[in-house]
Ligand SMILES: Nc1nc2c(ncn2[C@@H]2O[C@H](COP(=O)(O)OP(=O)(O)O[C@H]3O[C@H](CO)[C@@H](O)[C@H](O)[C@@H]3O)[C@@H](O)[C@H]2O)c(=O)[nH]1
């Protein structure tokens with residue numbers, strides 16, 4: 001039996017603090033802890049909508065297709081701001097598989113054929129509602145039907161970067177790749193390379 005069998009959490013109130021690109025709100029929660037004692041907690045939540053990301057692996061070259069773009073939060077904490085990431089985007093109301101096909105095309109120019117759903121994960125569950133759906137697809141050079149680079153109307157400025165899978169662990173350890181969803185997918189690729197054909 002879990003320590004939390006008797007624990008429960010009742011939301012008492014919510015107040016929106018900001019509601020622009022993404023809503024930020026503050027909650028009061030009546031939390032009954034594992035010993036049965038009740039406390040009123042204050043929690044702020046950033047209401048991110050769901051997203052999807054994808055590993056694009058080319059077995060004939062043993063490479064992965066990544067994208068590089070500017071990220072303001074990285075700049076704010078003094079990390080390299082033009083970050084190397086797996087292709088990713090918000091679902092924007094589509095189902096996760098349709099959304100990742102769209103984002104892969106917009107960002108890299110690759111048309112993905114069979115996509116494989118791997119898992120989903122919350123990226124920052126203490127503060128954000130963001131859930132990311134993780135996918136993988138095998139590609140080859142003939143699947144590249146456009147240049148990628150992102151949507152001009154959204155001022156996306158994306159560089160497509162092809163990296164050998166045998167180099168990615170060193171890039172992660174050096175800090176050249178420092179995005180969590182990207183590290184997760186690349187580690188999955190290293191562990192599953194034999195099945196990625
Ligand atoms: N106007 C405005 N536009 C924004 C803002 N923040 C982002 N955008 C724009 O919104 C678009 C989002 O692009 P997507 O490809 O859909 O998402 P992403 O930025 O790649 O990734 C998002 O999902 C990831 C998970 O897959 C997250 O890791 C990442 O933080 C982000 O939420 C981009 O054109 C970006 O410039 C903002 O505050 N204001």
Ligand SMILES: [Mg+2]
Pocket residue numbers: 087088089090103107
């Ligand atoms: Mg994106």
